[in-house]
Amino acid sequence: MNAKALLFDATLCQGCGACYNACKEQNKNSKACDDPLKDHLSADTYTVIEQHHVVDANKNQSDIFTRRLCMHCIEPTCVSVCPVGAMEKTKLGPVLYDADKCIGCRYCMQACPYQVPRYEWKSVNPKVKKCIMCHDRVKNGQPTACAEACPAEATIFGDRDELIQIAKKRMAEKPEAYYPEIYGLKEAGGTSVLFLSPVSFDQLGFSPNLPKGPMPLLTNKVMEKIPTVVSVGGVFLGSMYWLTKRKNEIAKEQMKGNNNEK
Ligand code: SF4
Ligand code: SF4
Ligand code: SF4
Secondary structure, three states: OOOEEEEEEOOOOOOOOHHHHHHHHHOOOOOOOOOHHHOOOEOOEOOEEEEEEEEOOOOOEEEEEEEEOOOOEOOOHHHHHOOOOOEEEOOOOOEEEOOOOOOOOOHHHHHOOOOOOEEOOOOOOOOEEOOOOOHHHHHOOOOOHHHHHOOOOOEEEEEHHHHHHHHHHHHHHOHHHOOOOOEOOOHHHOEOEEEEOOOOHHHHOOOOOOOOOOOHHHHHHHHHHOHHHHHHHHHHHHHHHHHHHHHHHHHHHHHHHHHHHO
């Protein structure tokens, strides 16, 4: 199966919140507020809609909407820094997370060039949370929930190669409507979430300074220099995590025992 991707087109987005609501429902995540524009990425929110006041090439000002979600990098830094292989880039496109392997070191959060992964700070058994590109749906040939819900074709799902052609066609047909670049084509080595915009991407809060090559190559160079720190650190953190988890389990068992004795 070809690698899948999402294309978001900020010239078409109406900020209606359908993608946000569909994501909440798909992932059974609670809502912190009723207004999607006021929410932010969190352990319960894998995508948000942002409103930006922008100025186009003709100096016209307007308010436009964009989305934030995991970019599903082609060569993800979160995968390359994870010491236990809890993050995985699938051939199908989604970057997946295995909570059973995770030791809670949070290197992935530090390494992500888009500041996406979030941590369940309030949980006794915390996990890393982020969009997994609706992997179960995609595996079964369905589009992601956010793409299916979008009434304006602002978020569409498909083969990455085809989405790039669609993006190019949209830009060629209406050159006056688009900033002439596809964000995600090359950034950090390319991503499986692509963006079109009427204005330069820095106006939408995207970093204009990301390298065009894969970032794991850079992190690997750094990691090569500190192998002992990383491996010993990983084992240490793993041990600490296991001890804390075990302590909680023992405390729960004791509580159960106490309650049974009553
Ligand atoms: S955006 Fe961040 S979390 Fe998502 S794949 Fe890329 S590095 Fe990993
Ligand atoms: S918190 Fe650490 S172990 Fe868990 S996925 Fe992130 S890098 Fe891997
Ligand atoms: S792909 Fe799925 S998990 Fe990711 S933002 Fe869209 S609905 Fe949410």
